[in-house]
Amino acid sequence: MLSLNNVEVVYDRVFLAIKGVSLEVPEGGMVALLGANGAGKSTTLKTISGLLKPERGEVTRGEVWFKGQNIAGLPAPERVRLGIAHVLEGRRVFEHLTPDENLVAATSMHRDRRRIGALKEMVYDYFPRLKERRSVKAGYLSGGEQQMLAIGRALMTEPKLLMLDEPSLGLAPYLVEEIFGIIQRLHRDGVGILLVEQNAAAALDVVTDAYLIENGRVVMSGKAEALKQNPDIQEFYLGGSGKKDYHAVKHYRRRKRWLA
Template sequence: MSLLELKDINVYYGAIHALKGISLNVEEGQVVSLIGANGAGKTTTLRTISGLLRSKTGSISFMGKELRHESAESIVRLGISHCPEGRRVFADMSVKENLEMGAFTRKDKKEISQTMDMIYDHFPRLKERMNQMAGTLSGGEQQMLAMGRALMSKPKLLLLDEPSMGLAPILVKEIFNMVQEIHNMGTTVLLVEQNARMALAISDYAYVLETGHISLEGEAKSLAESEEVRKVYLGG
C-alpha cells in the first residue's frame, strides 16, 4: 500500500477543469516531484490533497484512509503538512510564534519544545532570529520558516509548494539541501517545483503535469535523461 494514492481526481474552478482525472502514488520514504509549466495543475493537486479544494470524483487515500471528505484540520492531524507557495508566514508574529502556530494540533508541551529544538538545529538561522518579526526576514529566511512551521506538526508527508520561487540562485541550492535534510529526517516529501533540474536531482520519482493531466511519469533519473523533458523543462 502506498503512503498516498490519488485515483481519478477531477477538480474545477467554476467552469474551468483544472485537474483532469489524475492518478499518482507516493511511497513512504520517497521524495516525489510534480513538475510542469505554470497553470499545469501542480499547486491545485497539493491543495486538493490537503483538503483546501475538493475533487468531484475518485479517491485520495493516505495510509489507507480516504481523505476526500475530511477537513483540512483533520488531514493535518492525520499526518500531512502543507508548506504553501509564497511562504505565507505570519508577518506580525515572531519566528518562534510562527513555529508554535505549526504545532496547533499537538498538546504535549515537552514534545513541542523538542520538535522546535530539532528545527532550530536544522535551521540555525531561525534560532538566531527567533524573536524577530517574520515579516522582516529575507525571502530565503521566510522560506526556511515556512518549512520549519510545516514540520512542527511532525508530519509523515510534507507537501512542499515551490520552495525556491523568487530566491537568488545561491539560496535555491541551500533550500534544496534543506529539502534533502528533511527527507533524511524520515519525512516523505511531495514536491512541486518549477526548477525541474533541481527537483529531479533530489527526487526518487516524478510526474510531469500538462494542462491538468499527467503526461509523463517515471524514476526521476530517467525523466532527467528523457529528451522530451530535457527539451521542454530543462532548457535542452
C-alpha cells in the same frame, strides 16, 4: 503512503483545473511534480491538503488515499493531524508574529508542552538562522528565511508527508541549494516528500521519482534518472540539450508528442 486515483477538480463549478490525476508517493519516498505555470500542480497539492474549499474548488471525481484511508472528505486541519503538511506557494508565514510564535501557532494538535519545546529545538537545529532571528517579526525576514520558517512551521506538525509548493521561488541560487539540501536531509530522516517545482533541473537532481503534469493531466511519470534522459523533457523543461545549429532548425519545431 499517498495515492491519488483519477482525481478531477473543478473551481467555481465551471473551471476544470485537473482532469484525472493519479499519482503515488511511497512511504518515505521523494517525488517531484513538475510542469509549467497553470498546469495544475498547486491544485493537486491543495487537493491532498484539503485547501480547495476557501478557493471554491471541489473534488468532483476520484479518490485521495492516505495511509489506507480515503481522506477526500476530511477538512484540512484533520488531514494535518493525520500527518500531511503543506508548505504553501509564496511562503505565507504569519507576518505579524515572530518566528518563535509562527512555530507555536502550528502546534495546536499537540498537548504536551515538552514535546513542543523539543520540536522547536529540532526546527532550530535544521535552520540555525531562524534561531538567531527568533524574535523579529516574520514579515521582516528575508525571502530565504521566510521559506525556512514556512518549512519549519510545517515540521512542527510532525508530518509524515511534507508537500512543498515551489520552495525555490524567488530565491537566490545559493539559497535554493541550501533549501534543497535541507529537503534532502528531511527525506533521509524519514519524511516523505512531494515537491512541486518549475525548476525541473534542480528538482530532478534530488528526487527519486517524478510526475510531469500538463493541462491538468499527468503526461509522463517515472524514475528521475529516466526522465532526465528523455529528449522531450530535456527539450521543454531542462532548457535543451547542448548547442543548437540554428541553420539546421526546421520551420516546424518539434512538438510535445505525449498527448497524441
